[in-house]
Amino acid sequence: MRLLLVEDDERVAAALVAVLGRHGFQVRHARSGHEALDALVPDGNDPYRVVLLDLGLPDRDGFEVCSRIRAGSGVPVIMVTARADIRSRIHGLNLGADDYVTKPYDMGELLARIHAVARRGAAPAAVSVPTPDAVPQQRGPLESRGITIDRERRRVSVDGRDVPLTRKEFDLLALLAQSPGVVYRREQIFSEVWRSGWEGNGRTLEVHIGSLRTKLALPGLVEAVRGVGYRLIPESPAAAADAPQARAEH
Template sequence: MRLLLVEDDERVAAALVAVLGRHGFQVRHARSGHEALDALVPDGNEPYRVVLLDLGLPDRDGFEVCSRIRAGSGVPVIMVTARADIRSRIHGLNLGADDYVTKPYDMGELLARIHAVARRGAAPAAAAVAVDDDALPAPRGPLESRGIRIDRERRRVSVDGRDVPLTRKEFDLLALLAQSPGVVYRREQIFSEVWRSGWEGNGRTLEVHIGSLRTKLALPGLVEAVRGVGYRLIPESPAAAPAPDARPAAPATGTPPNAPEH
């Protein structure tokens, strides 16, 4: 597996290249943001499966490098940095990073995270050949709900025909919730499936992504927070005609029956 390491500290890079090499990775070391972007230009060789990106680079900030990578490539990016504050984490994830690891880190955990994002990057191809009846892949067709169309193959979202650009994580989060409108997804489950990590200490990250989805889709009431549990996508309103066992309509005044709790 080819891996691009973007790290300006020669001592850190040398140690990491040695360990990664012993685990079967072919590592190219880029010492600056400019060198990293040049390395990602297609050259006929096997593409990189993962980018390990430090943020403190000598020529430009790692956030800018991540943004430029994401604008032209879908290669998974793991930010590996000493910046442990929550704002940096949120900013990195919003820019499209697939994971965020703070220094110092456990090497075993970093290797596991590399393999995890690499598997996700290859997931569409793997799903096409899966034959295990006990672990069939989720359907890859478009999802549609409340005027929203989610094309999972092309990773595109539109609302009433209007294209809505989303970050990688925003798309994955929306696609997850849209699989079962009305079903509450626990925060732990969301982080496990979208971020492939635990949610402890990352609750603010989820709130930011939910808020961004509501704003970009221009549907403030689309995603409902279920206090103490998680989130759900509000399904389309049921038909106006009452069900056979429905009670008579409530008087015009007062609170309508089945009003949602806030």
């Protein structure tokens, strides 16, 4: 079984490679996020069955690496890190990690977790994972419902009228506008915009949604889907009401 180990500590990596090798794994060691993403580009060899991902990497945070892996691959990811706080655990799992193991760990347990996620994921088909410089960032302007979102300059306008937004308001609107009509879970929104867990932060999200509706002067733009999250309505409220939609809370 091929395994990608992403770990910048040479001593930790050497010990882990040795143990994994004795248990039949073919391990490639990546020392940075860039090297990890480059290793996942299909090269004609069998695909990796599991990625062991440290979070404290020298060139970029492991959370960002996980997010970029998920942008183009379904390979199982186990975060292996010294960050033991619950917010980091929640954030990692919300970003798409299949498991989260804190250091120091029992080697037998880590091996069991590797086999468990490999069984759940099966052998993933070879997929194209962009290199760090080639990851699509969707930096071009977004346009929806008369709103223009310029992500390069972080500016928003409605029918040509500039609308000043806070940093979080802008990030929230840009996230929802990426896929109008798609419901974004509250947990996903907090992971992407606040880089933290959802628990205990419900009021914060409600306040930002309300502020967006007011500043954009489009109260029906963002819909709250009961028990799930929020979405940006892609068509007029009248058209949306005629279509079968999930029940929304008001």
